[in-house]
Amino acid sequence: MSDQRRQGGGGAGGSRGGHRGPRQKSRTAPSARSRQGDLPRSTALRVLRAVSHEGAYANLELPKALRRARLSGRDAGFATELTYGTLRMQGLYDAIIAEAAQRPVSKLDGGVLDVLRMGVHQVLGMRVPEHAAADQSVALARSVAGQGAAGLVNAVMRRIGERLREEWLEAVVPTEPVVERLSVAQSHPVWVVKALRQALIGHGVATAESADTVLEDLLAAHNVPADVTLVARPGLATVDELLAAGAQPGRWSPFAVELESGAPGDLEAVRDSRAAVQDEGSQLLALALAAAPVTPRSDGAPERWLDLCAGPGGKAGLLAALALQQDADLVANEVSEHRTDLVRQSLRPALTAAGEAGREIVVRTGDGREAGQEEPEAYDRVLVDAPCTGLGALRRRPEARWRRQPGDLVGLGPLQRELLASAIDATRPGGVIAYATCSPHLSETTFVVRDVLKKRDDVEAIDARELLAGAAVDELTGLGEGPHAQLWPHLHGTDGMFLALLRKKG
Numbered sequence: 001m002s003d004q005r006r007q008g009g010g011g012a013g014g015s016r017g018g019h020r021g022p023r024q025k026s027r028t029a030p031s032a033r034s035r036q037g038d039l040p041r042s043t044a045l046r047v048l049r050a051v052s053h054e055g056a057y058a059n060l061e062l063p064k065a066l067r068r069a070r071l072s073g074r075d076a077g078f079a080t081e082l083t084y085g086t087l088r089m090q091g092l093y094d095a096i097i098a099e100a101a102q103r104p105v106s107k108l109d110g111g112v113l114d115v116l117r118m119g120v121h122q123v124l125g126m127r128v129p130e131h132a133a134a135d136q137s138v139a140l141a142r143s144v145a146g147q148g149a150a151g152l153v154n155a156v157m158r159r160i161g162e163r164l165r166e167e168w169l170e171a172v173v174p175t176e177p178v179v180e181r182l183s184v185a186q187s188h189p190v191w192v193v194k195a196l197r198q199a200l201i202g203h204g205v206a207t208a209e210s211a212d213t214v215l216e217d218l219l220a221a222h223n224v225p226a227d228v229t230l231v232a233r234p235g236l237a238t239v240d241e242l243l244a245a246g247a248q249p250g251r252w253s254p255f256a257v258e259l260e261s262g263a264p265g266d267l268e269a270v271r272d273s274r275a276a277v278q279d280e281g282s283q284l285l286a287l288a289l290a291a292a293p294v295t296p297r298s299d300g301a302p303e304r305w306l307d308l309c310a311g312p313g314g315k316a317g318l319l320a321a322l323a324l325q326q327d328a329d330l331v332a333n334e335v336s337e338h339r340t341d342l343v344r345q346s347l348r349p350a351l352t353a354a355g356e357a358g359r360e361i362v363v364r365t366g367d368g369r370e371a372g373q374e375e376p377e378a379y380d381r382v383l384v385d386a387p388c389t390g391l392g393a394l395r396r397r398p399e400a401r402w403r404r405q406p407g408d409l410v411g412l413g414p415l416q417r418e419l420l421a422s423a424i425d426a427t428r429p430g431g432v433i434a435y436a437t438c439s440p441h442l443s444e445t446t447f448v449v450r451d452v453l454k455k456r457d458d459v460e461a462i463d464a465r466e467l468l469a470g471a472a473v474d475e476l477t478g479l480g481e482g483p484h485a486q487l488w489p490h491l492h493g494t495d496g497m498f499l500a501l502l503r504k505k506g
């Protein structure tokens with residue numbers, strides 16, 4: 001459990017702001033505090049408004065908002081849990097608000113609805129005393145929508161306080177059908193629940209009989225904040241260095257540590273891009289590709305690696321470090337110029353080290369769909385970390401489940417297939433292609449690989465599970481029936497990463 005969750009009812013409001021230090025109190029006059037809600041809550045509300053009205057991403061918006069409000073320590077933790085927890089559980093909270101307000105949430109003003117969602121999360125998700133949550137919600141409602149809204153929020157918050165969480169669940173969660181039940185109880189859109197159910201069965205980790213139980217575990221795992229995992233990029237940083245700075249060892253990757261407190265940017269190695277925030281699933285994928293057997297080049301020339309969709313540079317950062325250790329060259333390609341800049345930043349120390357070692361690391365902007373035609377059979381190892389719905393990373397992207405739509409798959413499907421076909425063309429005979437997504441959705445994983453393989457006889461699937469397990473420092477099972485591998489948040493504590501490894505024949 002994270003610090004934010006542990007602190008639960010403490011934080012900003014457990015005691016009507018009584019825990020706050022004198023410095024914060026002096027920044028806001030008492031009259032302003034009561035009119036607008038306290039600083040952690042008004043900061044969280046500002047982020048929620050930006051997410052629901054301006055299409056902002058909470059993980060980018062929140063750090064900026066915390067900085068602007070100069071929140072740190074417990075207050076920053078409280079605002080973070082309030083923002084992320086409210087966004088995650090929005091589906092359940094909307095059902096509770098509709099019942100308590102005796103009207104559909106679509107009839108409520110958007111700002112008032114966000115205030116109420118935050119209010120419900122405080123009472124039912126964070127154990128903040130009802131009176132503190134209600135008073136602060138009323139003040140926030142007054143500031144966003146006036147006195148009339150304050151009266152409505154007051155009435156709804158009092159009604160919400162009349163029942164325990166279990167009683168609310170009983171009141172608003174339908175008993176059947178199962179998909180509807182899980183959708184409300186675990187706060188996911190129905191289409192996502194259905195797609196994940198199919199994925200669990202399709203990837204071979206559940207049967208039609210066991211799927212509902214396993215599905216509940218998966219959905220529940222999406223509602224628990226992910227640990228902050230770092231990678232010590234080999235040759236550039238060491239795990240020991242990060243452990244000495246207070247991190248704990250990771251579970252699967254030999255280069256992973258977990259940061260239980262503090263911000264990643266507090267660590268020098270992270271500031272220098274020698275280490276980085278990276279889920280262990282992503283680390284294992286890069287390690288599996290680097291370890292896959294390829295036929296050595298007959299001319300003895302160094303291997304050439306390609307990361308076709310590299311932005312913002314997480315996997316490219318680890319691949320660059322591994323390429324340096326294996327005397328290989330790397331091209332990190334990305335279609336967006338802005339994201340190419342992020343890759344360049346991420347690879348800064350590796351670029352310097354490559355220059356010193358006489359190795360070549362190139363960061364470039366380009367459409368990956370053209371690489372196969374422009375550089376046929378040029379590479380030994382190619383990663384396609386394809387643009388996808390991100391349904392495997394819902395722990396980290398709290399608003400993604402509400403923003404994503406089934407229609408997104410229509411645009412992504414052809415792009416994923418074209419990128420994979422291009423990657424195969426760019427790989428020389430005897431080389432290996434890794435196709436990865438941070439989504440277990442069958443339409444973006446096994447169906448893409450199946451369709452591409454159906455059209456060509458120059459490539460075959462190899463057992464990704466074996467290579468993934470071989471890269472792990474602990475026994476890694478539950479990856480499916482093969483040959484492709486699927487990681488799961490509820491089984492492995494990683495993001496839901498998919499990996500197919502293909503070998504170019506010849």
Ligand SMILES: C[S@@+](CC[C@H](N)C(=O)[O-])C[C@H]1O[C@@H](n2cnc3c(N)ncnc32)[C@H](O)[C@@H]1O
Nearest residue numbers: 309310311312313314315335367368385386387
């Ligand atoms: C899932 S992200 C890759 C994440 C990255 N590998 C990492 O670990 O940090 C997919 C990336 O593909 C890029 N992309 C989308 N279409 C592309 C294309 N046609 N060619 C190359 N990159 C593309 C997106 O801009 C995005 O940065």
